[in-house]
Amino acid sequence: MDMNRHINNALHSTFLEEARLSMFADLVPEDPRVRLVNNFVVAEQSMKFTRQLVYRPEPISVVLSVSEVRAAAFTLECEIRDEQHAYLTAKTLIVAFDLAMNSVRRLTDSELRSLSQYQL
Numbered sequence: 001m002d003m004n005r006h007i008n009n010a011l012h013s014t015f016l017e018e019a020r021l022s023m024f025a026d027l028v029p030e031d032p033r034v035r036l037v038n039n040f041v042v043a044e045q046s047m048k049f050t051r052q053l054v055y056r057p058e059p060i061s062v063v064l065s066v067s068e069v070r071a072a073a074f075t076l077e078c079e080i081r082d083e084q085h086a087y088l089t090a091k092t093l094i095v096a097f098d099l100a101m102n103s104v105r106r107l108t109d110s111e112l113r114s115l116s117q118y119q120l
Helices: 009-023 032-037 109-116
Strands: 039-049 061-069 073-081 086-098
Touching (some): 009 061, 009 073, 009 086, 032 039, 061 109
Antiparallel strands (some): 039 086, 061 073
């Protein structure tokens, strides 16, 4: 909570990140050496704050779905909401990335199958 008594915009980004990590846990290899080659980075993210989210004890949800899949990237449609209201909508472009080579890579067949379960 910030000095205006609402959830700060940086925390909204953290909520989105935590949801992405949970959603795509099966995409990120456990072996650190393999993870260097088969990883992902956020290339672009746009957020629209639609309603002020104030601190409260009731939970909120972060809803994610895959809206577009390309050869080396995919787009996530994101929403932070409760049962009555959406507080934020966002689009996040995720790029498949080889950290060892420091370059974009193509999505694997296994990754494409995994992403398909989250498509709109």
